[in-house]
Amino acid sequence: MGFLRRLLLTGTLIGAALAVAVCARAESLDDLAPYKMIRSLQFVQDTVVLGDHSAMEMQRFLLTTIDERLRTAEPAIFDDPRNVDAALVYAMSGGNPDTLELLIRKDIAGHFDSRLTDALRSYLGGRGSQSVKSLAEIFPEYKRSRVGPYLALVSANSVIRKDPKLALSYFDWARLVAPGTIVEEAALRRSIYLAGEAGWVDKSMTYANRYARRFLRSPYASQFADLFVKLAVDHFDALKEEDILEVLSFMDVPRQREVYLRMARLAAISGKNKLASLAAERAQILSGDGESVPKVLADLYSGLASVPSSDVASAMEAIAAIPDDQLSAKDRALKAAARAVAEEVLRTPKAARVPDAVAEEPVPQAAEDASYDGLNEAESAERTMDPQAADGGQTPVAAAPQKETEEQQDKAGIDPAFDSFVSSGRSKLDEIDALLKGEGS
Template identity: 55%
Template structure:
């Protein structure tokens, strides 16, 4: 509490600087220690993720002021380790990476640890994979220091693609040594995502619960919602329902409804009918505030889930009753694709279709597989499960509806196979004689 109070007072001092007169203002900026300015920046950033979005503009202002102070500082300023840490924290908090390079290049006293500065410069230039070995050796020395949580957060980011489980351990240390801060918010949010990648849903739900308790007012909460939907859809079962309900209880009704709609959409695309229907029903039940759009979407996703079931006729009628104006372009494309499938299911068989089993031309499963794969590209990496665009959907329908006249590669393969069979038959006849 005392630390927070001091940070508030320091922030007020920094805010007062622009309103001071010319020479006094310049002297104040030049004499203010970088580590004091960094404390104010940390307080502002923590305030942002705790719900004070008005502090975002102040964050931009302070980053600019700290950049000027660091570049104008005398080399002797960095004889104080707190100011060295301040420069590193500034770089890891969204500051100008060129400023860190400038300070490291002009460091003749050895105040900056080259292992750390080199790793940060590579990481900030997009070469995170190259820093893991060196930074993982240097980070334990700073574990309990001022820059420790930042270094472990960066290590988690750098190793997340190759080693999700190891990255979650780095995130655990970062958030436990910096509770209530922007570091904890980022570590929790990213840990939810990695738990999906690593196939560890229990950890994911624990991280999600901790995030929901603290950071639902963060401007990054929408990213958390994305990965939480992916977690809920990928690992939905009886036990998970209680965990999902517990996490959603921390949200207000509109947010709960939005999450259920996202789950319903993602589940409908993934072919999880039970989950899509359940999420749609819960979203519709939460639409008691006379908001018609959520109810329409809930009915729409429930209809999608019913297409591959015994209720296909009712699903077709339900989908046809929804107007284009009530759906987004992505959902309209999804509805058109679902209607095409439903129409194909309920269409009476024709005389030609009854003789397909005796057709002389063999099926070509390779082409069918490619068409199916192309149709699923919309729901690939996005947690929302993007549907194919209308152009892609139309192309997929055309590919399945129009049978090409011939395939030279296929015909050649068949002809070659027939010639081999004829050769074998000739050999067998010769042996029989």
Template identity: 55%
Template structure:
């Protein structure tokens, strides 16, 4: 560890009853009660989610420390229920699952509740759905104990596939009984995910606001931002716009601009054009002197302008964006947008003499021409163009029509359009999965 981390470690060590001398604790860690070591771990983890990112290294140190202490402890030390609880909380706080197995195997005095340890062992091995109901019962039974908030968090995790509403109840209980801790942070973040996926717009909005107010500087806040953008884009029509402003009000200008840019990008990709334009405009207002910020807003706003009568301005805005300020994915997005815009403003090809001499091959009225092009572009490139039901010519008609290929220029236009649209579709599918 660096000097700064050693200085920050002093409060955690003081919880252990140790004095830091600069080289080693005055009292060996293997003589400290496990529950005291756990307090230091909890202290450090809470620092992390409250914004002290340098404490992440200390968290790893404390996890290693408590793991060694638990494995080296005499079995008699677990006659103290506080040390048993420390072992269980350690296992539910990112600790080594094998250590819990080790302690349970050595428990000849019955200090551990086998129901709890069996449930946690299944959960930690990825079989949590098998004990969802059991964990729910344990949350009620252990409601007033030290392990209760952690059990509620675990119960919420395993209940999501079976009963999302019940999972939210467990998360609510976990965060309300452990305010300001890593438990509350995890419960709020997971509650937001459940509510967004379930389309619970009001609940999701409330969870998002609470998270922004309390844990905006957590290292896990990027997951919150992803979920908030998903909420706004996917449920914009049911979402009160003022709630977006209220949630983002807890952020500085740079964070707000970043969120608005992400909203504009996802909205443009998913065809929420009005939302994309609004978010891009708000991002511009917050750009200040940030290099490239307006360019990205112009890109995402330009995407939204392509299907409108402002397509000319959108093309100009997109074309003016230099390559060097765009990421590879944004450059690909810009190129796709330019290709679409080119097709939107492209003038129809005049009828060639070859087309005019083959009236039986290409439909003569505008409506049927558009229908034929649409069908041809949507089909698999290797498949022949489809013919509307009821108009399939018979053998005699084919023979008299000569069954010649359409005009080469027309065929080239259709093939070019198909290849561009296929490429754009592939790009947008990839973007939609990010």
């Protein structure tokens, strides 16, 4: 069935390409109506998100051709409202925003609604927050028009931070009026992110389920996988395992394994050790006999999750056995960090003891000079840099010699080896924190 579907899509795409070429020959490029070209672009874009990635080259060709056609069109061509809508759809479909600016400057007859074009210009120019009010006022008027689905996406993106609930309503409308299209694909993908960030876990899972049913062959499906992994890790405690399995059930085995590996990695980094172990185990089960890399990665992430457990020694042995040449640079860094943590956990400090000299003789009282006896290197350096401690005992810090002597006696009872172990451990953890800082999925 998959082969037949791809064959039909490819055949239909070739037919669309030939139709564009025939139209272009029958009518010169100067005579071809922009709305006809936009229809071909929409068909090709929808074909791409349904799985025919070979159509992406045709999409680029059509965007370039439409851009040229709009720039050279006579103003009278926009007497037809369909061509006005075509220009607006082109601008909201990844077209050149400068072309819309050119058309607006040439629009002496007032074919373009200035309220709408001003809002779009602000949005396309990166000033989406300035267009929020205008789009909110305009959208009800245009929601059932040819530009309605695209305008819904733009409106949602403009309010996505300020009003997530309103943004979701825009995305829902876009999906409702343009099912099976690139508009629905984009709306679903962004809805997953938006609902997840807002804490609406059930809604986000519903959107993820719909996306998995309809658009797993989209070139943007990798973004969906990242969003789904983040959703599962961030809200694992609120999710049911069967809900996660249901979404993954629409994927083939390699895709499922990839998602589980991403999930195990992010969960291990985030400290969600139970999820990391479960996801790594699933990835191992789904790895074939001849596929060594997925198993290696699953072992690494499982080992990361096991470091904080009581069986840290076994986890360290498993991590050390993982070959570096099968890991990416980031995963080699994770392996090094995990080994460093495990080594610090397993290292046994020497037992603290009181030196004989301290037991036999009392520590002398500090006089004019604040004695450095019994202080470790860090404290000595700190005392040296403190102007109050270095002025010959004339400051309030040196006014209580008895208390200072007691503190020195306490310090003198610490084995330098133990103190070195603590300092080294802190240094290692600081290095690991720096290493993992900024790590993503």
